[in-house]
Amino acid sequence: MQPQVHLIDEAWIDAPAAAVAAVVSDPANWRQWWPYLRLTVTRDRGLKGVQFAAAPAPGGGWPALAGTVEIWLEPFKSGVIVHHFLRLAPASGQPLPARASRRLSRRVGWHAKQVFWRLKDELEAGD
Template sequence: MALFHPVPSVDVVDETFIAVPPAAVAAAFAPPGSWRDFWPDLTLDVYADRGIQGLRWTVGGALVGTMEVWLEAVLDGTLLHYFLRADLPGDPPARRVRREVRRRQLAAKEIGLGLKMALEAGRPPGVAPALP
């Protein structure tokens, strides 16, 4: 007998290419203090530290579920994959869920583009990243 696993109400997937090595992107997520900067309303608990390949968390607080940052070495940089699969606590109305999904989608892109701007700072477009 197969178990039924409902789809979480907040299911966000995002990708951003950052022209720096995965270790540089991993360093941005490594300190637990940085998590509060990225996700101020979430309580995160690491259940898989994959080193320069990223982190997986259980999520509590404003949402309940799981989240992952997967860092994939691609060409001369890193493809930052972001996954958030969670639910709003309680039984919120559909309109609130839709607003929350959109808010989390925009926040994911803001994190990715913010890291891209910070980590690629000073690198002219079309020029390979400096090697460590």
């Protein structure tokens, strides 16, 4: 099934790549960042990020979604560009109506922005 949520976004964090990679690779953060997903690492790229298979997580008021998640870390100047990609579809295999799909995409996108802005604030405060 084609992803109905196809999020591509990025945030620049003024922190060393190793510090960002350590936070991104810590499983304790994943449940907080994506409470609606259960993630399994499919590829640990070390300082370059992590790729995941995503299955629905129970509860939390989110629809059951499945697909892939990726965080790609790109060193840039004194920091790192955190690229994040979410490719998700209803776990049921039944497509959402267009309006519901757009609403879900906005919700997932806004949630991702908040996650990575908070990460940026935390890592840059460590200066």
